[in-house]
Amino acid sequence: MNQKNEYKGRAREKAPFLFLAPALLVVFAVLLFPIFFSLIVSGFNWPLSEGAGTRHFVGLGNYIGLTQDPEFWNSLKLQLGFIFIAIPVELLLGFAAALLLNRDFFGARVVRSLLLLPVFFLPILSGLTWRFMLQPRYGPLNNLLLKLGAPEITWLGNPITAYLAMIAQDVWRMWPFMFMMLYAGLTAIPAELIEAAEIDGAGFWRKLRTVTVPLLTPTIMTAVLLRIIDALRIFSEVYVMTEGGPGSATLLFSLYTNRQAFGYQKVGMASAMAIFLLVLSIIFAVTLVRRNMSLDVLEEKAGNR
Amino acid sequence: MKKRTRKILIDIAVAITAFVVLVMELYPIGITVLNGFRRDIVILSGQPFKLSQLTLRSYQMVLKNVGFIVGMKNSIIIGLLSTGISLFIGALASYGIARFRFRWRNGLAYSFLVFRMLPQISLVIALYLMFSFLGIRDTIGGLTLAYTSFNVPYVIWLLLPFFTAVDRAYEEAAMVDGCTRGGVFFKIFLPLVAPGLVVAAVFAFLNSWNEFLYALILTGVKAKTAPIAINGLIGGETLTWGQVCAAGTIMLLPVFAFTIGMQKFLVRGITAGGVKG
Numbered sequence: 001m002n003q004k005n006e007y008k009g010r011a012r013e014k015a016p017f018l019f020l021a022p023a024l025l026v027v028f029a030v031l032l033f034p035i036f037f038s039l040i041v042s043g044f045n046w047p048l049s050e051g052a053g054t055r056h057f058v059g060l061g062n063y064i065g066l067t068q069d070p071e072f073w074n075s076l077k078l079q080l081g082f083i084f085i086a087i088p089v090e091l092l093l094g095f096a097a098a099l100l101l102n103r104d105f106f107g108a109r110v111v112r113s114l115l116l117l118p119v120f121f122l123p124i125l126s127g128l129t130w131r132f133m134l135q136p137r138y139g140p141l142n143n144l145l146l147k148l149g150a151p152e153i154t155w156l157g158n159p160i161t162a163y164l165a166m167i168a169q170d171v172w173r174m175w176p177f178m179f180m181m182l183y184a185g186l187t188a189i190p191a192e193l194i195e196a197a198e199i200d201g202a203g204f205w206r207k208l209r210t211v212t213v214p215l216l217t218p219t220i221m222t223a224v225l226l227r228i229i230d231a232l233r234i235f236s237e238v239y240v241m242t243e244g245g246p247g248s249a250t251l252l253f254s255l256y257t258n259r260q261a262f263g264y265q266k267v268g269m270a271s272a273m274a275i276f277l278l279v280l281s282i283i284f285a286v287t288l289v290r291r292n293m294s295l296d297v298l299e300e301k302a303g304n305r
Numbered sequence: 306m307k308k309r310t311r312k313i314l315i316d317i318a319v320a321i322t323a324f325v326v327l328v329m330e331l332y333p334i335g336i337t338v339l340n341g342f343r344r345d346i347v348i349l350s351g352q353p354f355k356l357s358q359l360t361l362r363s364y365q366m367v368l369k370n371v372g373f374i375v376g377m378k379n380s381i382i383i384g385l386l387s388t389g390i391s392l393f394i395g396a397l398a399s400y401g402i403a404r405f406r407f408r409w410r411n412g413l414a415y416s417f418l419v420f421r422m423l424p425q426i427s428l429v430i431a432l433y434l435m436f437s438f439l440g441i442r443d444t445i446g447g448l449t450l451a452y453t454s455f456n457v458p459y460v461i462w463l464l465l466p467f468f469t470a471v472d473r474a475y476e477e478a479a480m481v482d483g484c485t486r487g488g489v490f491f492k493i494f495l496p497l498v499a500p501g502l503v504v505a506a507v508f509a510f511l512n513s514w515n516e517f518l519y520a521l522i523l524t525g526v527k528a529k530t531a532p533i534a535i536n537g538l539i540g541g542e543t544l545t546w547g548q549v550c551a552a553g554t555i556m557l558l559p560v561f562a563f564t565i566g567m568q569k570f571l572v573r574g575i576t577a578g579g580v581k582g
Contacts, residue, residue: 019400020413023417027458031454034431037431100322120511121560129553138350138351139351236532275427286419
């Protein structure tokens with residue numbers, strides 16, 4: 001790189017700042033300042049409207065209050081359960097599909113592209129469609145059950161089935177994402193490696209264990225981390241599908257934060273939750289960025305072109 | 306010969322399995338689109354699908370629905386505004402990162418990447434209080450500003466691979482000819498990366514188009530977007546699934562048009578570049 005050239009002269013020194021200034025300004029105004037402000041609000045008993053009490057400083061009171069709030073632990077449990085159930089299922093389905101579709105059969109390209117449509121389906125439409133499919137009487141799923149002579153189930157009226165339905169919705173929408181990432185990783189594995197294993201007499205499982213999975217591990221890690229970060233943010237699909245209900249059976253972390261702030265009007269408490277989720281997300285995001293994203297690799301690739 | 310027939314048989318089995326999986330996977334999208342062409346009363350009776358019952362009634366109703374039309378208009382305006390602003394600001398910043406060496410360069414670039422992944426709920430409460438204080442809650446300008454918070458970092462990283470791929474020789478030649486840095490950027494560099502700008506614009510627009518949480522909290526009546534309006538079509542006793550599906554299908558049109566038109570860039574669009582691989 002011509003570093004020498006770039007550092008020459010004071011005018012050049014200012015140039016990157018001029019290019020970056022607008023972005024820094026926006027990021028400060030709508031990202032960094034709100035985070036800083038949330039941190040301050042989380043130290044107050046801060047009612048949303050005046051009728052709901054007085055605003056006063058409570059220090060770490062909201063954070064301590066959270067640890068004593070059973071609803072907080074419940075939403076955390078639901079959130080973690082969601083991540084630990086949905087993402088492994090998505091990974092397995094995506095991996096199986098990537099292995100299956102990594103060959104040239106008639107229509108392979110079309111199948112591979114159409115499979116991705118759910119990933120781009122509007123999240124709220126996905127939530128509403130699943131809500132429709134699970135309705136009693138007219139919903140297609142219960143219709144099928146009735147036709148088979150089975151009793152119908154009010155899926156979204158029962159805590160356990162509603163929770164599973166919410167997970168099913170996410171699996172349906174996002175396993176093709178796993179497929180897409182893993183398929184891209186799979187096609188990048190050099191054919192010679194697979195052939196070499198075949199010449200050595202390796203069968204399907206052996207090839208999978210000794211060649212495919214080890215070479216695919218970085219891709220799997222990236223995909224899983226991206227999904228975890230995404231799953232921590234989940235809101236709209238669940239909001240339109242169940243609104244966190246019945247009761248608080250599907251009240252994931254973001255939904256509970258929203259309910260705290262705009263339902264119970266406890267903005268200070270909600271801000272403490274927001275900060276907690278933020279820290280959690282930053283930990284995963286930094287892990288992902290450190291492991292899998294690199295400015296240098298980007299530039300090396302560009303240099304090779 | 307025997308090996309060849311075996312391969313063909315496996316191919317056929319795979320093709321059939323893939324086709325079955327695909328049909329099951331696309332079923333929810335299919336019924337959404339189909340239900341937009343059925344009457345609510347037919348949908349609610351749980352009747353099987355009949356071709357003769359197709360109708361445009363739900364579309365007529367929804368296009369006469371003032372709430373949805375206002376939402377649609379706002380969605381388009383906010384989507385275009387936020388895309389334009391984010392693209393401009395993001396392209397400048399991306400160029401700054403791609404072309405200059407300065408202290409904090411890596412730290413800054415990676416921070417933008419992390420910013421893109423922050424949960425919206427963590428920001429929206431503070432934004433609600435700030436916007437209320439400034440009097441820009443429930444305005445198109447306010448929501449546009451909120452949308453730039455995720456679109457600017459997104460655009461920066463989506464553009465970086467396109468920007469670093471351009472040979473510096475073009476700019477250096479123009480600088481020798483007496484062009485300023487700004488002139489080089491706008492006249493020489495941007496035309497060279499036009500495909501990247503198009504990809505970034507499309508995905509930034511889709512980000513705004515699909516957004517729900519900010520719109521839910523930061524708008525009320527005037528600036529509400531189409532997703533909010535669609536969710537408002539259903540609730541309590543009103544089970545107008547036909548209209549929900551018709552409105553949803555209208556919203557899906559640009560999404561699927563872009564998805565199919567941008568096959569090559571989908572992985573990049575979702576991971577926003579920079580994935581080692």
